[in-house]
Amino acid sequence: MQDLQFRTRKFAVDVFRFCDNLPRTPAYRIVSRQLMRSASSVGANYRAACHARSRAEFISKLGIAEEESDESKYWLEILRDIDANERQSEIEHLYQEADELTRIIITSIRTAKKNR
Numbered sequence: 001m002q003d004l005q006f007r008t009r010k011f012a013v014d015v016f017r018f019c020d021n022l023p024r025t026p027a028y029r030i031v032s033r034q035l036m037r038s039a040s041s042v043g044a045n046y047r048a049a050c051h052a053r054s055r056a057e058f059i060s061k062l063g064i065a066e067e068e069s070d071e072s073k074y075w076l077e078i079l080r081d082i083d084a085n086e087r088q089s090e091i092e093h094l095y096q097e098a099d100e101l102t103r104i105i106i107t108s109i110r111t112a113k114k115n116r
Helices: 002-020 026-050 055-082 088-114
Strands: none
Touching (some): 002 026, 002 055, 002 088, 026 055, 026 088
């Protein structure tokens, strides 16, 4: 559990640092704001799940973390489409991490549901 808490927090920090270096055009500002919100919400909701008072609350908070990690993937796809090759490797790295987090969270949800 602590490994995933660290990993989700690191993902948010990595996204913040990445977004701090994006151009200040209207498109980049909108996308970076949305990306930072969804990326930071992954860890916040995973942390809340770890402190859940019931299995139903645990599953619910994990569901929100899953939605937010998937939303992060969406915003990274938008960045991939609007960015001119300069940051493609950074975008791909963040996308892969968001994808892995999404898969881990989905597996956790399935396990929690199965163990009801």
